[in-house]
């Protein structure tokens with residue numbers, strides 16, 4: 152790891168973190184209430200360690216198997232990191248996900264609630280859970296349909312999942328603000344304090360509308376290969 156790669160990582164991280172902090176203050180919020188998750192999917196350890204050296208602590212992945220391949224060694228070498236699952240989760244990967252991740256952002260259906268509850272009971276580990284909402288009701292998109300949300304939240308609460316908030320990925324290529332605002336309203340309606348929303352293109356808008364967790368890949372790592 153050369154000085155220049157650490158400097159470049161620090162520069163990108165500072166730019167994103169400063170923008171987040173400024174936006175939070177404009178919105179009358181505390182910068183410390185916005186967690187920046189560096190989405191490191193497809194990135195190799197060589198690209199991740201400079202960001203850790205620059206001070207970043209929360210990272211996100213979208214595939215269990217890829218995360219299992221690179222994170223145990225990084226966690227061992229750098230205690231105090233938190234690892235977030237932001238991709239679609241198969242029920243048959245629930246046990247591995249509960250073992251590896253500190254936060255799960257993509258709880259989206261009853262069968263997964265059941266698999267996660269079982270895995271948590273067996274392992275004694277209880278990662279915080281966000282319920283992913285298909286906020287634009289898009290056919291191919293992961294997430295619970297808005298109309299099914301009350302029932303899914305009731306199931307998750309009955310199964311004693313540690314529910315903390317809602318997560319969304321709004322439709323591409325349209326203004327995200329209305330979708331972020333709707334997710335915020337749904338979270339308030341259901342008494343959930345946290346909102347996982349906003350990516351490289353729209354994290355400022357997300358913070359204006361209450362995001363507590365933004366998921367930023369490209370703006371921290373550069374374009375994915």
Ligand SMILES: *Cc1c(COP(=O)(O)O)cnc(C)c1O
Pocket residue numbers: 190192213237238320350351352366367368369370
């Ligand atoms: C890849 C990904 C991100 C980060 O996207 P960027 O545009 O690279 O910032 C955020 N959230 C999810 C769910 C992702 O899959």
